[in-house]
Amino acid sequence: MILEVCNISKNYGSLPAVKEASFSMREGEIVGFLGLNGAGKSTVMKIIAGCIPFNAGSVQINGIELKKNDLEYKSHLGFLPENNPLYDEMYVLEYLEYVAGLYAMDSIREEARKVVRQTGLQTEVSKKIGQLSKGYRQRLGLAQAIIHHPDLLILDEPTSGLDPRQTEEMLFLLHSLSKEKGILFSSHTLSEVSILITRVLIIHHGEIIADLPRDETGDLEVLFKDLTKI
Numbered sequence: 434m435i436l437e438v439c440n441i442s443k444n445y446g447s448l449p450a451v452k453e454a455s456f457s458m459r460e461g462e463i464v465g466f467l468g469l470n471g472a473g474k475s476t477v478m479k480i481i482a483g484c485i486p487f488n489a490g491s492v493q494i495n496g497i498e499l500k501k502n503d504l505e506y507k508s509h510l511g512f513l514p515e516n517n518p519l520y521d522e523m524y525v526l527e528y529l530e531y532v533a534g535l536y537a538m539d540s541i542r543e544e545a546r547k548v549v550r551q552t553g554l555q556t557e558v559s560k561k562i563g564q565l566s567k568g569y570r571q572r573l574g575l576a577q578a579i580i581h582h583p584d585l586l587i588l589d590e591p592t593s594g595l596d597p598r599q600t601e602e603m604l605f606l607l608h609s610l611s612k613e614k615g616i617l618f619s620s621h622t623l624s625e626v627s628i629l630i631t632r633v634l635i636i637h638h639g640e641i642i643a644d645l646p647r648d649e650t651g652d653l654e655v656l657f658k659d660l661t662k663i
Contacts, residue, residue, distance in 0.1 A: 434493075435460055435585050435615040436481070441490030443476055443639075450476045452639040453490070458615040460584070463607065465626035466619040468636040469661055474619045475515060477636065478589050481617070482512040494585055508536065511578030515589040515619075517570060521563030525554060528562060529576060536581040544580060552576040552606065568599035575603075579610065586610065588618035592625060604629050623654045637661050 436458040443451040451473045458464055468474045479485045481492055483503055492499045494509045520528060529545035538544050549558055552572045557565060565573065571591060578586060591607070592600045607616060608629060620626050626633065633650055635643040635657060642660055650656050 434458065435495060436617070437491075437493045438477075438481065439491045439493075441477070441480055441487050441492060443473075443480060443485070443487045450639055451480070451487070454636070454639075454641050455490075456634055456641060456644055458585070458617065460613070460615055461611060462632055463611045463616045463618070463630050465630035465633045466617055466636070467623070467626065467633060467657055468619075472636045472661075473639040474636055475589055476639075478512075478587050478617070478619065479514070482510060482514075482587050483507050484512070484514075508581065509584045511581070511583035511586045513571075513574045513578045513586070513588045513591055515593060517574040519562045519570060519573060521561065523562055524558070525549070525560055525562060525565070525573060526558040528573070529580060532577045533580055538581060548576045548580045551579070553602070567594045568596070568602075571595060571599070571603065575606070579614075584614055586614055586616045586618075588616065590620060591618055592620060592622065600625065623657060627653050635660055 434457045438454060438456050440453045440455050441451060442453055454477055466474055480487045483499055483506065494506055497506045499506045526545055529548060530541050533541040533544045549555055552575055554569065554572055554576060557569050562573065575591065592603050595603060604625060610616065630647050632646050634641060
């Protein structure tokens with residue numbers, strides 16, 4: 434297994450945000466993570482990414498437990514958060530070289546240029562990040578998530594704010610990346626999820642209420658509405 438999440442719980446004061454959530458992922462899986470606003474999606478993804486602490490349970494990537502060896506754990510992980518924080522005053526190539534340096538990669542310039550080609554950023558390398566369109570900012574966020582060749586990608590709303598053409602290009606890129614990685618991504622657009630996923634997880638009120646392969650979900654929108662009682 435690339436990822437094993439076992440009975441994780443997260444409370445904010447007396448309010449439970451995630452309740453004993455468990456699931457696992459294998460290489461090559463693209464798992465759609467669905468839920469209403471406030472259901473706990475982003476909290477679970479931030480926990481897996483090592484961004485926020487959790488109250489109980491365990492998370493492992495490639496058998497490496499987050500709480501026991503967080504640096505080695507994070508070296509196998511790429512994360513694109515929903516708000517995609519970037520340094521607007523840095524140039525695109527400069528930023529990617531900076532990220533590669535954080536991972537102490539060999540051939541920093543070569544790795545940065547490689548991921549520029551992989552994510553279609555060739556025309557933007559000489560621009561400051563603050564000059565980029567929303568679509569290119571998302572591409573850059575994905576580039577920083579994959580530059581160190583992680584085994585697992587955690588992507589929170591990767592197509593948020595993209596136009597239809599940009600969305601199609603992003604989904605195609607994610608599909609190509611899944612050949613050698615596991616991908617867990619969230620989206621509010623069920624049609625996008627249906628196109629891409631091999632499996633679906635649904636979270637409601639902090640609990641995982643469904644974990645199904647795509648071919649067993651039927652009409653995903655109907656399933657989602659039924660399980661979350663919209």
